[in-house]
Structures are given as C-alpha cells and as structure tokens.
Amino acid sequence: MCLAIPGKIIKISQDQGTVDLGGISQEVSLTFIPQVTLGDWVLIHTGFAINIISESDALQTIELLQAVYAK
C-alpha cells in the first residue's frame, strides 16, 4: 500500500505540479516538497509527491556498492 513511483517534474504551478511517468503525465500535489524545482525526480504516492529523490545520494550508494563489491 505504501507503493510510491518515481516521476520527473515537468511543470510547477504553486503547490501543484505535473510529473512525467515514462511518457504519461500526471498531476501531483507538491505541498510536502515546497523546495522542488523543475527536473527533480520525486516519489509519488496517492497523488502527492512525498519526497525528492536525491540523484547524488543514489550515485553515492552505487559508487559505494561498486567500490566494495565489484572487485
């Protein structure tokens, strides 16, 4: 039930936004992430963006994984 899907912000109008979900666009509420900017990846759950996905943190985890395990 806590399923959340990632989407990319393509439009912002106050606390409402539009996300691109792999070709499909959908309206979402941005009320929980006022700091969002165009092009951010966000996690969407029941019509609300619940957080911004940090690309740098994701890359850091991947780098860490590769450094430790990809030997």
Next chain:
Amino acid sequence: MLNNSFQDPGLSHKILNQISEYKKELRIMEVCGSHTMAIGKWALRKLLPPNIQLISGPGCPVCVTPVSYIDALISLKSLTITVFGDLLRLPGSLTTLETARAQGLDVRLVFSPLDALKIAQKQETVFAGIGFETTTPGIAHTIRLAQENNITNFSVLPAFKLIPPALKYLLLADDVEIDAFLLPGHVSAIIGSNAYSFLPAQFDTSGVISGFEPLDILLAIKMIIDILESGKNAIENEYQRVVSPSGNLQAQNIMNQVLYPRDACWRGLGIIPASGLAIKPEFSRFDATQKYDLDISYYEPPSPCRCADILKGKILPPQCPLFADSCSPAHPIGPCMVSSEGSCAAYYKYER
C-alpha cells in the same frame, strides 16, 4: 533510470556471497508490504542461505484493518463511499465492500484522497482513511483543504496506523522472535531514520531502512549483519536517496495539525497503545466516526485463518491450513490474502 543500477545481478551475487559467510541463525522481519513483494518478486528468500530467514510482519495497513471498520463503512447506505482499491475485498463480519457494491452500495475507487474531495463537492462522501505514515499526510492535507474550502459533504473514517508503536508491540510480545528489522522505505521517507532510535536504545534491537530494488534489500541485509557482528546495536539507512534523518517535516506538520495519537485496533494483533491517529476536535466535522456515530470496536470473528500468527512472524503463509486451498486472492478469507501486498498474497503469487 537510476533504479536499474540497483538491479545489477553481478553485484547482487557478490553481496550474496558475503552474506553467506555469516553462519549464525538470523531472523529479520520486514514490516512493509512492498518489501514482502520485492523479496518474492526477486526470489531473495531462495537466494539467501537457510540460516537467514526473512519473516513478514504487519506491513500492510489493509491487512490490519479491523472487521468492524468494514462493517461501519457498509452501514453507510445513503452515502458515496470512496476507497483505495486494496480495500474492496477485505472481509467484514458478513460481507465485503465489493459484494455490498454489487448489491447497490455506492462504493467508488479513488487514486487519491483529493479525488474523494472532488466527488464531495457534489454529494455526501466518506473517504476510507486507511494508511501508514506514507499515506496519512495526504489524507490529513485533504481534511485541511475541506476545512479551508468549507466542503461539509466530506468526511474521513480514520483507521490510520503508526509503524514505530507496532515495532514496540512486536518486541514486547512473548511469542515473537526477531533479531533485527528491515525498516520500511516510504514510511521512513516521512518519519525519518531518527524515529527508530528507540529500537537500539530501549530494546537492544537494530534495523536498516531499505529501498525496494534487489540490491537495496541485499545491501540492507549485509548492513544488518555488519551491525550484529560489530556487537553494537544501531539504526542505519541504506535508502539515503529518499530517507533523511528527520524525514519530511512538511508532511509531519500537516499530520500533527489535523491528527493526534490514539490507541488503535490491529486485526490479528489487538489493541496497541498510541499506534493510531484520530482526527482532532477542531476538524471533527470531517470525522465520519462522529458525523455518523460509528462504533469501531475490536472484534475478531472465529476463523481457522492464521493471519494473526503470520503477522507476528510465528508461521509462514504456506503453514496456514487455508493457504492456497480455500483461501486465495480470488477468494480471500484472511486479510493477508486480500491486499496484493499482504504476506499471503505475496507468497501465493511468488513462492508456491
């Protein structure tokens, strides 16, 4: 897409090799239905060595919603009832919302509580407020919008549940054996990793917050092993791309503005202190419990279904006598078979 990087089979294999070096018995409980589904989908249980057991706890808010809640919704004959799809087939004491709808009850599936608010602009509408911390802020925000826009046709029947009190309950129960928790990614996106600091401090128990890709889960298990081997309990966060130490403060603020903690009934577990959220008095006109004088008391109908033991991790779904026999996703008897993210439904789909 970044998520693909977390599905690398070569890396998964290497982490699995390291996990396999750990020879002690280890029981890790996941308390998130999406983890249960991911573990099944990627066959992680089969890939892990037999000494490492992944057990599924109460990770699905639909599965722990009491019978009386469904009965209360079905009693609202003259209204429009709006629900998330998962709830439709959850058995009440006599019937389900799906059957009641076939008999004429106006039940509508919505994607978001905001959709329910739109319907309420035209007719008297109640929204089934089911969810953990991931879902609850959106519903609290919708209640606040109803207040601001004076949409008096709208109300919410609350059955919100909180994860940290449920973890406490499981650790205090005599009959539950858990060595560590795989902590939920999206609940934690809201409440933050600091919300679990009571686990090592009060219960000498560790946990790692995990994402939902196979590498996320395997890495989180490896992190749990490293914590246990260090001999010092801790909470760590594998899902840093989404979860911060303090969580989403805006979402927490909205929850705190509209809702307050209260004891809650968990189907199969009983009443857990301060494990739910009720609607504050200043928003009471949007509280369906008060608006329609509904009673949601704790009641478990007698049944051979063993969902209660499954929710506590005492048995696995195939050990229930009803599993894949009289109980299946098409004809669910117990709540864990109803939602696609229930433990029994996940086992039915992936591990039979």
